[in-house]
């Protein structure tokens with residue numbers, strides 16, 4: 001898909017396939033929506049295969065198999081094999097707790113290209129507490145070692161927050177010891193369950209700066225050995241991130257039931273209607289659906305974004321965050337220093353980080369019902 005019209009969408013680079021919202025873990029920063037989709041609504045294998053064929057035809061290159069926990073799908077190997085046949089580079093985003101040798105060998109045989117394993121902490125007591133699963137951390141370590149033994153590239157994902165932030169240097173050492181190619185030191189982003197748990201997760205600015213220093217030092221020391229990505233919390237930023245590379249510009253997110261979203265949190269924005277792959281083609285949805293057009297390019301922007309010289313670089317930041325904090329998705333992302341709400345945004349983080357952490361609300365269908373009641 002090529003066009004000389006800059007507002008015309010180009011081909012998406014990646015497809016995030018949320019195969020299921022089922023997960024044996026209950027991480028309090030899970031990016032899934034509070035309203036988890038039930039297993040009975042999950043797309044069958046044949047529909048996922050068709051979605052992957054359509055995605056490849058549309059120009060998608062990378063497939064991110066996610067959840068929930070994607071390995072709870074018994075047809076995962078079939079889906080991976082279809083992705084390989086379609087020419088998609090497949091990345092399995094997993095907790096690793098169900099990834100034993102038999103399963104991983106089968107996935108490698110099916111054509112899996114890459115594995116990303118999330119870690120809650122480097123010590124099992126706190127890691128298992130955060131995941132709410134006894135023995136989870138030990139299983140993750142085994143899975144990570146297996147991934148490397150079977151010759152697949154490995155990324156470790158470390159979501160960072162006030163209850164594990166002291167472990168950043170140890171996360172770096174662990175990633176190097178496991179032979180990971182990439183480590184994501186990713187401060188939690190406050191959507192979904194993380195927004196519900198913001199006060200329990202928010203670190204202080206000084207703690208964030210300390211992690212930045214640790215990452216810089218390690219990057220220099222481990223150059224050529226380990227690539228370290230560093231994601232700062234938006235609440236301490238001065239310029240917004242180009243969320244999803246810009247709305248409707250690079251990523252398509254398909255939920256377990258087949259809804260097609262411009263980002264994983266898009267359903268928090270009221271008034272948007274999301275199409276389903278069972279009723280409309282992926283191409284049609286990407287090119288013309290109202291939800292993808294709503295914040296694509298710059299037509300929707302108000303001041304200060306409308307006249308900002310960075311508007312085609314940061315794309316106004318994050319629409320979901322703008323709605324969550326400013327109450328309107330077309331407002332400037334409060335992470336931007338030009339937003340009228342930026343000072344209040346930062347003050348919220350500083351206040352919450354300075355108070356004792358409340359108890360976690362763990363991700364579970366029961367907790368979801370309570371939060372949504």
Ligand code: FES
Nearest residue numbers: 243263318319320
């Ligand atoms: Fe939805 Fe940023 S998470 S636009």
